[in-house]
Amino acid sequence: MPAPVARTAVVLGRSGTGRKIIAVVLIISFILGGLLFAPAWIVPLAIAGSVAGPAAPGPVHGAVTSGNWGYPLEGEWTVGRGSGWQPVDGCAYCPSDHKGFDMTSVAMPCGAIIHAASAGHVINAGPTPGWGNTVRIDHGGGIVTLYGHMQWDSLLVAVGQDVDIGTPLGAEGSTGKSTGCHLHYEIQRDGVAIDPEPFMAALGLPLQ
Template sequence: MPHPSVVAAGIVARSKTLRRLVLLAVLAVALAGGAIVTPLVALPLAIAAHGTPAVQPGTIDGRTPVVVGEWGYPLAGDYTKGRGFGFHPVKGCSYCPADHKGYDMSQGCGAAIFAAGPGTVTTAGSMGQFGNSVVVDHGDGIQTIYAHLEWGSIAVEKTQQVSAGTRLGAEGTTGLSWGCHLHFELRIDGARLDPAPFMAARGLPLA
């Protein structure tokens, strides 16, 4: 004895009129569903257009960052520049250090963060005020640090080899942070230096 739905499908398949009716019913359901789903989809899009875009870790349009030779941007596509390197007090944040030892850039919570150059991951986890962070050792005393990453987003492990464009995690606001952003830091022989001229020298000017 065939299942009733199989019998029904057989009848539908044999009848032209029934096939049309089923098609109409499917269309009606799709249209009714669309009317409900569309506002739900439109709302986040409207928020994204006016505020912080909500994106899933590493899935911001599946984009990859611009890479020039061995180095690339730590974010894919346009970003908002936050605090640059040097003396930049944070308005409304008394506990944030005024002397800023990195370069802040942002696309919104959850945006993918990428390694800027080839090297070995030496830290992948919590780093005090830096929050969830990844440190990449590029050799020749050069290190880059990616700080304030989103909880649970770190996608690499200690001792892992990475290259420019390897996804490290997602933009967050962990540690001593004031809103979602990437704190991108450069250290050469332990000294904390401005990443902007370093990146510009590699054909990657930071805006």
């Protein structure tokens, strides 16, 4: 404390009223000091709040992988219009032998990038009856994945190419026997389509 201030405090401290004045001055100084340095602690709190943010609604499958496998679509997606492993009543355009899993990107139903679900070797890439612009990947062990209805001229891989998990294959579209943009994701074992839902669920990647 500077000497004049100290002398004043000593003089004031000799009377009860003086002590009250000192107490009030100290309290006001403390409050003013807190306000003066407020930005120093408000800023980190504000940053922490904005980083945490509110949780996004709905299921998010963004770049989700489990071991050597992942979802073929990034971000949030919905199950396509009623097409799963079993034929669906009331779906006029669905073939009765639908053997894939239809999924649609929420953010970009037409144009979302489709990714290889696992590493493998491209055995088909191009127009295929029914499935439109299609890629098939051989993962070894008799397992093949098929990605149908991709946009024309969107394929990013070619036959004979080795791909990794997540390698971009093309863009979600509506080519072939399709009435709206979606991905027809099919899994074949030894040349025969199998139900993709239990297959993916067993890998920790439920299709739901």
